[in-house]
Amino acid sequence: MAATERGALLAAALALPGVTAAPGAAAQGAPDAAFVQFKYLDYRDWQPGGRRMRVDNPGFYAVKPLSDTLAIEGSIVYDGMSGASPLYFNALSGASGEGVRDYRTAGDVKLTKWFDRFAIGAGAAYSHERDYISRAGTLELRTWTEDRNRTYAFAFSGAADRIHTESGAAERERKYVLDFLAGVTQAVNETLIVQSNLTYSRGHGYFDDPYKLFDRRPDRRRVLAWLTRANQHFPERNGTLKVAYRYLDDSFGADSHMVEAVWHQALPGGWSVTPSLRYLTQKAAWFFRGPPIGSGLRPGEPYTADARLSAFGAFTPGIVVARDFGDGWVADVKVEFYRQKASWRAGGGGTEGLLPFSARWIQVGVGRSF
Amino acid sequence: MRVRVPFRAMAAEHEIVVDHDDARAARTAIDAAIAEVHRIEAKFSRYRDDSVTSAIARAAGGAPLAVDEETHALLDYAATCHALSDGAFDITSGVLRRAWDFRRRPPRLPSAAEIDALRPLIGWQRVARDGRTVRLPVPGMELDFGGIGKEYAADRAAGLLVAHGVRHALVNLGGDLRAIGSQADGRPWRIGIRPPRPGPGAPAAVALVDIADAALATSGDYERFLEVDGVRYSHLLDARTGWPVRHWRSMSVVAPVAVAAGSCATIAMLLCGGAPAFLRAQGAAWLGIDAAGAVHGTLDPGAR
Secondary structure: OHHHOOOHHHHHHHOOOOOOOOOOOOOOOOOOOOEEEEEEEEEEEEOOOOOOEEEEEEEEEEEEEEEOOEEEEEEEEEEEEEEOOOOOEHHHOOOOOOOEEEEEEEEEEEEEEEOOOEEEEEEEEEEEEOOEEEEEEEEEEEEEOOOOOEEEEEEEEEEEEEEOOOOOOOOOEEEEEEEEEEEEEEEOOOOEEEEEEEEEEEEEEOOOOOOOOOOEOOOEEEEEEEEEEEEEEEHHHOEEEEEEEEEEEEOOOOOEEEEEEEEEEEOHHHEEEEEEEEEEEEOOOOOEOOOOOOOOOOOOOOEEOOHHHOOEEEEEEEEEEEEEOOOOEEEEEEEEEEEEEHHHOOOOOOOOOEOOEEEEEEEEEEEEEO | OEEEEEEEEOOEEEEEEEEOOOHHHHHHHHHHHHHHHHHHHHHHOOOOOOOHHHHHHHOOOOOOEEOOHHHHHHHHHHHHHHHHOOOOOOOOHHHHHHOOOOOOOOOOOOOHHHHHHHHHHOOHHHOEEOOOEEEOOOOOOOOOHHHOHHHHHHHHHHHHHHHOOOOEEEEEEOOEEEEEOOOOOOOOEEEEEOOOOOOOOOOOOOEEEEEOOOEEEEEEOOOOEEEEOOEEEEOOEEOOOOEEOOOEEEEEEEEOOHHHHHHHHHHHHHHHHHHHHHHHHOOOEEEEEEOOOOEEEOOOOEOO
16 A cells, blocks of 8 residues: 555655755754664674584663763673684695684673764773683764764774683783774765765784684784765665775785675565675785695794685675564564685785685564663 | 744744844844745635635636646645545545535534535546646636645745754744754753643643654644534545544644645544554654544653
8 A cells, every 4th residue: 555655755745845854853862762672693604614603692782861962872792602713724624623612791881972062972891702801992072063964973992902812822912902083974965975984093912813823913003994985865766875985904914995885775564675785805914824824934923824814805795674663663684695705806816725705694683662 | 042923824823933143133034934934825825816726726627727846846745645645635625615614603514415516526636737737627626735835834934944044943833843953052842732622621731742853743623623412523534535534633743844744644634543554654753642532652742
């Protein structure tokens, strides 16, 4: 029945001459209802002939307005991980360590206060695994123009991590990372929003992966990432196209380009479907060495065989199916599939001898606002 | 400071409130907004011989009449309302007033024959339009922008205020409201929703709704109705039956613009039990009071 065509009346109203809504009106303000959400993530990855890593991840997220202008939000996740860590090379097949069963508990809390022309937020996060403890703090400031068409965001965060493995590969090692973000979001017109963010991250300390043979990385890393996104809404189609591009400059040498396209389609009855496709192409880190393991290793110099620092291209198709039940309940299912291949690197030059690496995520979420 | 200008147009009491540092600038902006409301009334009022509405009615049964872009845009919008309401909302149904006289004292109900006699004059699907013209096929047919015009005027008035640099304002056209920003002190505009059955013991407002950069419209059997044998017949007539709807006493809707809030509220009244699903599909927040006086909806009656 025509009456269920979602948002059709508002779209028709905005087509009238001289009738405009305040852009971004709802975007800047304390949430006006409490929201709690439970998500369950199931992650598996594999390589041809290789074992799988599996993560079951129940998570809990809640946000609650404390007053008209103050909100607190927080989340807790609990990961159970089982299986061997991923295999990276043919040469390593069957040589990886014993099965691992580990748990991670993590939580964060953030307080945001809204004022007339700006909002400030402060947060803290803590994550605990048997061999890895991370503590982080963040401060952010957002400010907007009087017409609220433009928002500036500035954020600063710091993390202090402690790594200690029972194998002795890492003994009370430390890592410190500082992140700075500056961004601008502009509502160009009723249907187009453009955002550009620059993030600079610098860290020092222990960046090695203690579970990988010979892995030794530089003790300083700086990463500059520039992300630009645009969201174009098509009222007559009840859909939104989201495109993004990210350039990443990494002192490890693993520079990358990422492009993404997402289509969000609203459907009758509160349903929505959001297919997405992401492509990443990356250079190898300057201290990355291809197979066989240990080749090109020079004692005392950085070395890694971690496939995540190799030269490759990767595609991630995904889809989210969500339903807003209209009475405060929302539910969604998200499926993403990741496949990484050396030969998919843009312009060629991918790391030879690398097996394709695949992973998939299935996440189920249920939320309720009060 | 706050500048508040009451005025009268479209047979109702209106008011524009502006918070502004400069009272003269506020007044200039308000005057422009009021002039716009009067312009829309003059152009679309069915009570004025020189209006577009009257010209279209006079041409009914004759040759197609050329109309301007603004009129076409409103007709497009009316077509959407008609489709989304499955024909319950129909701007050709104003002729039913010839049978339903809500001012008549003593009140009387029309007979089924009186309503049937008007049916050949009702039916949006029979209105012929092309890009420039409109034609009503049967003499006696007419269009009534009453369900759209006031809210359209509120949005246009709000647009003029913004163009004059106003950042905090409330346009109140007979209880249909469009807020620009918040109040100057940052608090949202707090709107009370009148009880559909006022009287001794009834509260001044059944609900409080806070809005900023949004619109609130209420449709209901508040003023124009007739009561026969203790039953209240509202002026909201289902175009498909010619009879008033009785499921809801009132329906208040919050939407980004007044014209959407107003027609959502009216269509929700007409759809009776189908209102919640319709409003959910339109993404509107709402508060409805049913025939028994019970409150329903997604707006918290105690201020959002």
